[in-house]
Amino acid sequence: MDIRLSEEQEMLKNAARDFLTEKCPKTLVRELEKDDQGYSPQMWQEIADLGWLGLIFPEKYGGGDMSFLDLAVLLEEMGRACFPGPFLPTVTLGGLPILDFGTEDQQQKYLPEIASGKAIFTTAILEPGDSKYKAASIKVKAAADNDGYVLNGTKLFVPDAHVADYILCVARTKDSAKAEDGITIFIVDAGSPGITTTLLKTIGGDKQCEVAFDNVKVPEGNILGKLNEGWSIVQNIIERAALAKCCEMVGGMQAVLEMTVEYANQRVQFDRPIASFQLIQEHCVNIVIDADSSRMITYEAAWRLSNGLPYSMEAAMAKAWAGDAYVRVTTLASQVHGGVGIMEDHDMTLYFRRAKAGELFLGDARFHREAVARGLQFETV
Amino acid sequence: MDFEFTPEEKDFQKEVREFMDREVNEGVIAETESLQGAGPYSKELIRKLGSRRMLTPSWPEEYGGRGLTVMADSIFMYELTYHRGPFPLDGVEIARCLLHMGPEHLKKRFLLPVARGEIDVALGYTEPDAGSDLASVKLRAVEDGDEYILNGQKIYNTEAHHCEYHWILVRTDPDAPKHKGLSIFIVDLNSPGITIRPLYTSSGLRTNEVFYEDVRVPKENMVSEKNGGWSFAQNALRGGAGAPDGALRQRFDSWHEYLLGPGRDIWQKNPWVTDEMANYYIALHVHDLLAFRQSAMVDNGMPVTYEGPMIPAIGGPLRKAFFHAVMRMMGPYGQLAEGSKWVPLEGAMSRDFLDSCRQTVIHGANEVQKILVARALGLSRK
Numbered sequence: 001m002d003i004r005l006s007e008e009q010e011m012l013k014n015a016a017r018d019f020l021t022e023k024c025p026k027t028l029v030r031e032l033e034k035d036d037q038g039y040s041p042q043m044w045q046e047i048a049d050l051g052w053l054g055l056i057f058p059e060k061y062g063g064g065d066m067s068f069l070d071l072a073v074l075l076e077e078m079g080r081a082c083f084p085g086p087f088l089p090t091v092t093l094g095g096l097p098i099l100d101f102g103t104e105d106q107q108q109k110y111l112p113e114i115a116s117g118k119a120i121f122t123t124a125i126l127e128p129g130d131s132k133y134k135a136a137s138i139k140v141k142a143a144a145d146n147d148g149y150v151l152n153g154t155k156l157f158v159p160d161a162h163v164a165d166y167i168l169c170v171a172r173t174k175d176s177a178k179a180e181d182g183i184t185i186f187i188v189d190a191g192s193p194g195i196t197t198t199l200l201k202t203i204g205g206d207k208q209c210e211v212a213f214d215n216v217k218v219p220e221g222n223i224l225g226k227l228n229e230g231w232s233i234v235q236n237i238i239e240r241a242a243l244a245k246c247c248e249m250v251g252g253m254q255a256v257l258e259m260t261v262e263y264a265n266q267r268v269q270f271d272r273p274i275a276s277f278q279l280i281q282e283h284c285v286n287i288v289i290d291a292d293s294s295r296m297i298t299y300e301a302a303w304r305l306s307n308g309l310p311y312s313m314e315a316a317m318a319k320a321w322a323g324d325a326y327v328r329v330t331t332l333a334s335q336v337h338g339g340v341g342i343m344e345d346h347d348m349t350l351y352f353r354r355a356k357a358g359e360l361f362l363g364d365a366r367f368h369r370e371a372v373a374r375g376l377q378f379e380t381v
Numbered sequence: 382m383d384f385e386f387t388p389e390e391k392d393f394q395k396e397v398r399e400f401m402d403r404e405v406n407e408g409v410i411a412e413t414e415s416l417q418g419a420g421p422y423s424k425e426l427i428r429k430l431g432s433r434r435m436l437t438p439s440w441p442e443e444y445g446g447r448g449l450t451v452m453a454d455s456i457f458m459y460e461l462t463y464h465r466g467p468f469p470l471d472g473v474e475i476a477r478c479l480l481h482m483g484p485e486h487l488k489k490r491f492l493l494p495v496a497r498g499e500i501d502v503a504l505g506y507t508e509p510d511a512g513s514d515l516a517s518v519k520l521r522a523v524e525d526g527d528e529y530i531l532n533g534q535k536i537y538n539t540e541a542h543h544c545e546y547h548w549i550l551v552r553t554d555p556d557a558p559k560h561k562g563l564s565i566f567i568v569d570l571n572s573p574g575i576t577i578r579p580l581y582t583s584s585g586l587r588t589n590e591v592f593y594e595d596v597r598v599p600k601e602n603m604v605s606e607k608n609g610g611w612s613f614a615q616n617a618l619r620g621g622a623g624a625p626d627g628a629l630r631q632r633f634d635s636w637h638e639y640l641l642g643p644g645r646d647i648w649q650k651n652p653w654v655t656d657e658m659a660n661y662y663i664a665l666h667v668h669d670l671l672a673f674r675q676s677a678m679v680d681n682g683m684p685v686t687y688e689g690p691m692i693p694a695i696g697g698p699l700r701k702a703f704f705h706a707v708m709r710m711m712g713p714y715g716q717l718a719e720g721s722k723w724v725p726l727e728g729a730m731s732r733d734f735l736d737s738c739r740q741t742v743i744h745g746a747n748e749v750q751k752i753l754v755a756r757a758l759g760l761s762r763k
Contacts, residue, residue, distance in 0.1 A: 001452060001677035002383040069382065265761050273761040281755035288687065288758060289695055293667040296674060300384045317663045369659035376662060377641055378648055378655040
């Protein structure tokens, strides 16, 4: 066992930290929260030029041929910096599924666009009402029509749909006794007639949308994977994108830990740093326990994925654990910061709000523990 | 980055598992479950392990080891406890301290016999007035020619009744500042003047009071320099505290197996049970990861600071929480004790529930472990 990063990973980490420290200060993070677009197109192009968007795609598509583990290191730095914008959706909700389940044509069309910064991607799964990441909740319909399909229905909580060039829409193409049968993923051009996107207001600072599909035509060639057999791909998308989110959350937890120890050492009350009070010490200890345990399970899952080992169990464990951990960490850290920690202009609140968003992104702890329970052979009747 | 054991470590793990599957018999398990310390079956097992250089795999060959990684030591402990072998092996952790810091003549005398499983050494720290404040120990050692005369009392020395030697922290200078007047001795527990009296916890576990009345100990049995015992005391404690908990994993697995079998109704009628099991599966796993991380860091030459005390800080409460959760899952059956009609799993869970209170006060109270983590994080002390 070895927890050290490779030399390459260290270089990537340091380069990312340097870039983000300089180009993505918290003032910009706050500005972009208020901005409708929610990201800086200029910085998007810069990170494309740095090779970040194409990091894990093959060279032939303009990518860096690096592994998910390398991406994990980058994502951790982004989480630390609260990097705004559709990076995670583009790479893990769009790029990865196309890389692993797309046709040669689809890969050749979309992956270079992602790597070069030209195309922003996202995936639409949840719907209003029964908003669960379960097959039975998929009600958006895709009906066969001439040389393609027509989509009707509404998706909700779609990350960055308002700036996306493409939306992977998870729709029902066939009614079946088993909910998992009859689901198909469509790569939809976001500019298609019939799509209405409404930006939602979130407390997390991220951009999520309602996306209404009104007779939206999609060519047959835009099906990702096989007709009616899309649900297993959806599960895979959820697994890997949720794991990517864990990497971001680990970075956030580490930043919060450091910030909190520093604050506790500096803040003097009763003629002594508050770090010298045991209750404050306990909060910090609980923070590092959560931060480090999340780090270990997240990187274990990422390492397994990168080395061709089964990783579903570990990915579910990571999301279940880290999602709750980040919320605990930011709650405690906020407490240590006292009054200043709840102020809108303090960095603490950026992390606190992102922790909540991260917990809920692509399945909360209970959802992923259900997957773990199934892995332990507790099949629900 | 690598989350697998090395090929050497995997081979060792396989060898240990096969050995344990073969050799950990009903006699050993009964002794472990009895909570009365290592009996004859356990000692036989320990000797067999020692003769195969399995007890201390990371030690140099000249001292009975195999020159493997520190990770191999952790792997061994995990497998031993998972298979319900005797634990703790305080002697091994104590001898490790001797290996790193001890004087040559004592290394030559003790390391090989401990590694071979021929002798065991009990930890002798705690006194009625010195628990968390270990440096307050009063057991007095007065110089007298070639010997020291020891007088005083130790308490909660759990292994003393079945060990050959006692690793004790004594006061050699009552006038020096607390931490600076302490020494460590290795004492033959057969020495005249030593009385061992049993004490029992609520789970029936046997521990001991050990009384020293004018016990004569040769000067050469002083491990530390005179009054230099404090660093030895701390070092010897650290080793055991960071071990991954194979015994807890064994309990999880046996409860899991029970639920999938005779206990089906428990989770099929109560969906929250599967959520709890998933939660503890994850919690045990991350605890193991952090425990193995410590060994990996040592083997990779990385400085270990807060990563060490963090493990018992998590492990003790985790044990408690797990057994509390199992009791809840059992409903009224959890209250039944060993030997009762209707008791599931021979009462192991209720016994461990009672025993779990001990886990957060031994080898350093949980609060102290957390303070050590806090200090290592750089939080101001005053």
